[in-house]
Amino acid sequence: MENKNELMQRETSGNEGEVSRPFVDVIEDENGITLIADLPGVTKENLAIRVDADMLIIEGAVKLGEADYLQPVYVEEQAAQYKRTFTLSPELDTSQIVASMHDGVLTLTMPKLEQAKPRRIEVNVA
Template identity: 50%
Template sequence: MDKQHEVQKTGAARDAGARYASDALTPPVDVIEDAGGITLYADLPGVTRDKLQLQVEADTLTIEAESGLAVPPDLVSSHTEVGLARFRRVFTLSKELDSEKVAAELANGVLKLRIPKAAHAQPRRIEVQVQ
């Protein structure tokens, strides 16, 4: 392989890496439903709280985040396949869920969101009066 072809190939790989860094990845999410609501677990490796944005608008929940692999200042990378990653995931929430009471926790690269059912969707016991 000649030197010019090698440079072109390396440039193409670098361009491909830049393209992947600009596209958002879809994080895997587990959704668990119980009588009180739903819990979402989203895998967001390398994401810190300051790089995480959660938004609820009408019936739409949006998760956006960025992670980055910090390279020590005394090292120079000759080839990088893992760099800045952007995550984005959008969910449509049921009218049975109370989007005003979303609780979020981030620990060890896993985002946990708890969304309780709205009062009108909660099971309730009806008292029977005796006359």
């Protein structure tokens, strides 16, 4: 890739109201991109990751549990919602993205297409 930050040729954001943008780390190596997003409190069931054309969309929600027999008088916590959208480089193989979640940290591994990976060319002596 020409630029280490080419994964996000541009980041998009819309009128999302009270939706937070999760913090992310983006790591590139010769095999592809690893994106690590902090989504505290989000479970696998409340997480949606999708690719739409060249857009990667990550959405998650924190669902607060409440006992049926309790009637809160005053509550200072609110459920968090997260959303982040990225424009993906055409060098990435979006059909091979792998996602894993551990302790509120989402890890996406996005491999490069074979033709985009660096390769060594041997020189033959004629």
